[in-house]
Amino acid sequence: MIDNIKIFNDLQKLIPNVEILANEPLSKHTFIKTGGICDLFIKPTKMENLQIIVTYAHENKIPLTVLGKGTNVIIRDSGIRGIVVSLELLNELTVEGNIITVGSGANIIDVSRVALDNHLSGLEFACGIPGTVGGALIMNAGAYGGEISEVLTSAKVITQSGEFKTFVEGEFDFSYRNSIFAKENLIIVEAVFTLKNGDYEVIKAKMDENTFLRESKQPLEYPSCGSVFKRPPGYFAGKLIQDSNLQGTRIGGAEVSKKHAGFIVNVDNATSSDYIQLIRHVQATVKEKFGVDLETEVKIIGEE
Structure with a gap:
């Protein structure tokens, strides 16, 4: 007790x-x-x-x-x-030349904007990712052709026993939506990104393009947990869900987005149970129709 x-x-x-x-x-x-x-x-x-x-x-x-x-x-x-x-308040950020050092609680979107302001290229892909730096490292976040693995050069963590430890290039064990940080349940406190000097207008144009694509394709008008499922090998999760005629399917206040099938949105005071039941329903339907197992990208935690 x-x-x-x-x-x-x-x-x-x-x-x-x-x-x-x-x-x-x-x-x-x-x-x-x-x-x-x-x-x-x-x-x-x-x-x-x-x-x-x-x-x-x-x-x-x-x-x-x-x-x-x-x-x-x-x-x-x-x-x-x-x-x-x-970790939201661990968000201190410094820029030295082409190196950005930032606390894990900072918004990765904000870091991409600081990079733009300093004419630094490499984080354009992150301009629409709504999570923190720590979350981005844990899942090797990526979008529009870029990934965290391409720009991270070191990370400071705290182990589950309370020790500080620093990881450097070659030690991150990055793969699709995975990392050493996730595998060893490490608590990220700081990240160091090494970027390339670039042209402000070119960087901004790429970020504007990514932002347009995100806003035009994703259901940002409702609360969501982002892309619910990982991309299964050889397929796209959203396409499988769409082809299963699941868009608009609701359980309680949770709904498979009509705008982007890979998202589940809170349209009417959904509970977590609504979300979880709808995720299981989507997984079962896609498995039955296409024989494909959808693995969740979103983390489901808490007491059963």
Whole structure:
């Protein structure tokens, strides 16, 4: 049995200047506006505070869940036990020449815009990715022909036992929507991107083109968790779903987008259970019609 009052009091002493919220609704911290409550919710402002939290949780065997901006996650309606940490405030950014060093909680979109302002090319693909730098590294985020693997040169992490560690090129083990950070459950705190000097107008034109493509094809008018499924080898998930006549299918307030079949949108106060049931229905239908297993790109977490 977790003693939340003791954990709360212990952490207040260990990190006295950091706000700790009890019984926080996680629907306030996800893009799809769903999710139950968590026992304790913390937004550390410094890497050192985060290290203290991680070490404390490890030593006391307390479940620890790390969130960025909640863009690529579905948190079950029963919520999350233990400690939930949001890295949103770890967002400091510096530019030196063609190198950008940035905290994992920064929006990757914002980093792409800073790159543009400094006439640096390489992050144009990220101008429409709604998540954080940390989330982008974990899943080797990519779009419009670019990927994080092409620009990342080092990353600072905290291990589950609370140790700082730095990874450099050749150690990231990147693959499609995967990385060493995901495989070893590492908590990213900082990333270093090495970009190329470029022409402002050329970079901007590419970003404008990517933004137009995103806005014209994706259902941005509704809350969503982004692309729900990974691309199955030899296929496109959205095409399989479209060819299964699933667009517009609803369970509760969750709907397979009529604009882009790869998205599930919250059209009417959906719950996480609505989302999860609809995902399972889509997977079963595509499997029955085409014999293809759709694997989720979105992470489903929390108490069953």
